[in-house]
Amino acid sequence: MAQTVTECLAAGSDSVDLINGINTDGASSPYAADLANQAEINARVQQNVDHLSIILLYTETETTPNIAGAASNLKTTHVAAVTTGTNYIAAN
Numbered sequence: 001m002a003q004t005v006t007e008c009l010a011a012g013s014d015s016v017d018l019i020n021g022i023n024t025d026g027a028s029s030p031y032a033a034d035l036a037n038q039a040e041i042n043a044r045v046q047q048n049v050d051h052l053s054i055i056l057l058y059t060e061t062e063t064t065p066n067i068a069g070a071a072s073n074l075k076t077t078h079v080a081a082v083t084t085g086t087n088y089i090a091a092n
Contacts, residue, residue, distance in 0.1 A: 005065045005074060012055045015048035016077050019085040026092075042089045049085040052078050 003011075018031045022045055026032070032041045056078060060066035067075070 005070045016081040019081045023088045045085045
């Protein structure tokens with residue numbers, strides 16, 4: 001059975017939290033505690049931006065719901081996190 005839009009977006013919530021946490025606290029964020037330098041922090045943020053971007057592009061198949069076509073209010077925090085992460089990397 002395919003996941004629902006809500007379930008798929010919930011799977012991306014950890015990425016939203018990581019991006020927002022690093023954006024707020026930088027290297028002192030618990031999400032960056034095991035990273036040695038800014039390049040590694042940026043790589044981790046990019047991985048999570050990529051993860052969210054993939055989820056946001058899902059179209060309906062037998063195993064995935066149509067997230068790309070879902071109501072924008074369901075995706076607000078995820079879209080914002082992609083923007084935040086992209087801006088964080090550009091600034092750092």
